[in-house]
Amino acid sequence: MPERKIIHIDMDAFYASIEQRDRPELRGLPVAVGYAGPRGVVATASYEARRYGVHSAISSVRALRLCPQLVFIPSRMEVYKAVSQQIRAIFYDYTELVEPLSLDEAFLDVTHLPSATLAAREIKARILAETGLTASAGVSVNKMLAKIASDYRKPDGLFVIEPRMVDGFVAGLPVERFFGIGEVTARKMHRLGIRTGAELRERSEEELVRHFGKAGHAYYGYARGIDPRAVEPNRIRKSLGAENTFAEDTDDRERLLAELGAVREEVWRRVSKYGFRGRTVVLKLKYDDFRQITRSHTLPGPVETPEQLERVAGELLGGVDFGGRKVRLVGLAVANAPETAPVYVQLRFDFGEGPEERPVGER
């Protein structure tokens, strides 16, 4: 199995922390996000509330019995979703391989980076700077261990499980805490006298398969810190493009070719950064009457070199008849298929700034 570097990020008491951030009068108080009525449940409890034994998923009635001064706050899902988007945008600056588990949790595969620990530290700092919230990060060689690690120093923790530490961690872990062993399976394991990783490890693979079917093979691996599951990204990039609006409209082909060159360099920079493979090159022009045209060419295989991109882009531009109009914008994209509608980022040369990393319209 190839060595992986996996980060698991888990926001601390996510909904409750957002409420305490936005309403300073709630800071330091036991807060539960959820509905306080007779059939209500706690969605998230602040750390102050957790000290009383108030946890997510317990009934509100029970929560109030445990902590009579508990402050109930109705949930604001739209706000939580917006913060979640902010956090994901930070993740995508480090890797394309992001697998969200919920609004406040995700796996990141950062095998391509020199240090996963450094990336995790940076991501935590950026989340704090950009959202005012703390996250806990776990770093290890697979998803299961990264998830265990993020939980180990909560809140605001960063913990790395190195290969030599794996055995000890897994041995002491209750089976219900393994990522991949659900509640029903955990109960069945309890009935078989298996409560911890160490006890799980005592059972043969054959016995586990007899009790749990094919999943038994996986459980046998989990007990040894082995987890082959890949981070499954839920967003797949289909195109990379850049565009530039000129200060002055032009029909000078020399000048246009130069402008196209700058856009092309940015496209190539991003293609290389993300290791993107696309075989369709799309040229976009917008005229002074705001009409827009695109021309595309699909190669037999992915664009492999900047020279190849330059040649195709130049040919596409050469084939366009402006019809007496001037051009106000030029865009270039590489897409994974002819039918893909590309996304372009706007260059801002005029202001001496770098291009914006955030696509104009995410696809």
Ligand SMILES: [Mg+2]
């Ligand atoms: Mg969380």
